[in-house]
Amino acid sequence: MKKILLIAATAFVSMASFASVDPVKGKVLESFRTEFGEAKNVQWKSIDDAGLYQATFQYRDTELSAFYDEAGALVATARYVSKDNLPIMVTKSIRETYPEHVVRNVIEHISNGSTTYHVTLHGEKSSLIVSASPAGSLSVFKKIKNKL
Structure with missing residues (x-):
């Protein structure tokens, strides 16, 4: 689990290593819409080596990233403060x-x-x-x- 946390934190800082995923479908998208229905300007990335998907978006006037596993479970969120x-x-x-x-x-x-x-x-x-x-x-x- 610590590895996933470090990957997610590093991923938020270094966006260049991602493969673009657009659009994300299935359980991941369903979970995202349930959790962040008001999200705007959503961009998806795949973190292939960790099996995660990252959504970066605007949510209530804040840029936020949410990380989902392949089953659609929310693994982590990250934001600049x-x-x-x-x-x-x-x-x-x-x-x-x-x-x-x-x-x-x-x-x-x-x-x-x-x-x-x-x-x-x-x-x-x-x-x-x-x-x-x-x-x-x-x-x-x-x-x-x-x-x-």
Whole structure:
């Protein structure tokens, strides 16, 4: 399950690796219409190596991605959120752990009733993507050395 979460989070950030699927049919489309009937500007992608389908769309003035398995079950949702909307404990942990880094963007990822924040941090020597729980525990997902 952790692999699916990481694939879904990475997929939301890196749209280039998807095969376009249009239109999606069957249980996946039926589930999507039931869950997000008010969605606008829906674009579908297939994440072949994970057996998932991603719908990216506008929903109540927010861009959102929803991930479905082949049986039509909603696996996860993801959306960009403002750094000002991070839970206070996440903000505190990032400031204490990475004081030399600046928050660039935040993806809120919800799966199995659990929320994770994927935060891109930029520093002078390196950039990081850290995963954070709402309680503030952090783990490095990816580290990139900046070119001098």
